[in-house]
Amino acid sequence: MKLKSKVxxxxxxxxxxxxxxxxxxxxxxxxxxxxxxxxETAEAVAQEVRALGVDATALPCDVADSRAVMKMFAKHMGDLQALDVLVNNAGIAFVEEHVKRNIEAMIQEIMTAGRTTRSAEATKTMEDGHWRRTLAIHLDGTFYCTREALKIMEFNGWGAIINMASIAGLTGIAAAPDYSAAKAGIIGFTKSVAREVIGRGIRVNAIAPGYIDTPLLDPLPDLMKQMVVAQTPAGRLGTPAEVAATAVFLASDDSSYFVGQVLSPNGGICI
Ligand SMILES: NC(=O)c1ccc[n+]([C@@H]2O[C@H](COP(=O)([O-])OP(=O)(O)OC[C@H]3O[C@@H](n4cnc5c(N)ncnc54)[C@H](O)[C@@H]3O)[C@@H](O)[C@H]2O)c1
Structure with a gap:
């Protein structure tokens, strides 16, 4: 077992x-x-984890709320008494209705004319609240949780932090300036903190998946999903298991010389 007795x-x-x-x-x-x-979903997964024979606790909280995050870490330590690995994974991908319609029109045009002159029109119409909420969950949440985790991991002299970025942070996605900015920010944060804490025995790395078959993709227009698959050299969406295997690698000593790296399981859509 690669993570035996870790938390x-x-x-x-x-x-x-x-x-x-x-x-x-x-x-x-x-x-x-x-x-x-x-x-309810945190508790359901905690139960699935317990069924595999290890301890688990549900920690419901909005990671964009710094005080709630502090309380969450206190509950985690109270219930499980240790923290070796943090995975900053919480996220949303909110696409407004008019942007979805624009994307569908763009794809239709590409399919009939081979190119498009249209735009997703996402940035000009984006409300402050939409922009702030995306940045708050992805980027602020990653910072708040990392800040709490470092206090515990520095004391222990060992730790692994894995930040969930995206190919959106590497190449940008035309219809999602907020999401792309948040994910690019997470990559910069990963590299900075990795340099800061490697001397304390803590490795910080990121995963930047391509398109993976999870409920996050549900809001995307079907045509866009078909287009994504067509543009992916592997010819399919990724599976959650393919990303989880990357996380196990980055959490374990198998990746002991990986510091501030961005691993991208993406089927070749971004090389
Ligand atoms: N699925 C993909 O194609 C893909 C690709 C690249 C990156 N990612 C990233 O992977 C991560 C996980 O996405 P997923 O595909 O599993 O999506 P998902 O929607 O299946 O899961 C995301 C989970 O995060 C939770 N969440 C949302 N906001 C939260 C908050 N403020 N505080 C705590 N929890 C919150 C949701 O309730 C949900 O259970 C996200 O950061 C996403 O941006 C996903």
Whole structure:
């Protein structure tokens, strides 16, 4: 077992990639604090983890709320008494209705004319609240949780922090300036903190997945999903298990010389 007797906290662990990472870590012997903004999904995944024979606690909280994050870490330590691995994974991808319609029109045009002169028109019309909420969950949440985790990990002299970025942070996605900015920010944050804390025995790395088959993709127009698959050399969406395997690698000593790196399981859509 690669993570035997370790303890992890995974944000957004109630669905998709976070749930799969929680189960993959549990199979490697790791106890899990399962965070999610939806209490019932955090509890459901904590139960799935316990069924695999390791300890788990549900940690419902909004990672964009710094005080709530402090309380969450206190509860995690009270319930599980240790923290070796943090996975900053919680996230949303909100696409407004008019942007979805614009994307569909763009794809139709590409399919009929081979190119498009249209735009997703996402930035000009984006409300402050939309922009702030995306940055708050992804970027502020990653900072708040990392800040709390470092206090514990520095004391222990060992730790692994894994930040969930995206290919959106590497190449940009035309319809999602907020999401792309947040993910690029997470990559910069990862590299900075990795340099800061490696001397204390803590490794910080990021995963930048391509398009993975989880509920996060549900709001995307079907045509866009088809287009994504067509543009992916592997010819399919990724599976949560393929990302979870990357997380197990980055959490374990197998990746002991990986510091501030961005691993991108993406089927070749971004090389
Ligand atoms: N699925 C993909 O194609 C893909 C690609 C690249 C990156 N990602 C990233 O992976 C991460 C997980 O996404 P997923 O695909 O599993 O999506 P998902 O929707 O299945 O899961 C995200 C989870 O995060 C939780 N969450 C949302 N806001 C939260 C908050 N403020 N506090 C705590 N929990 C919150 C949700 O309730 C949900 O359970 C996200 O950061 C996402 O941006 C996903």
């Amino acid at each position: 992890a906290l995974i944000t957004g662990g109630g669905s998709g990639l976070g749930r799969e990472i929680a189960l993959a870590f549990a199979r490697e012997g790791c106890a899990i604090g399962v965070n999610d903004i939806r209490p």
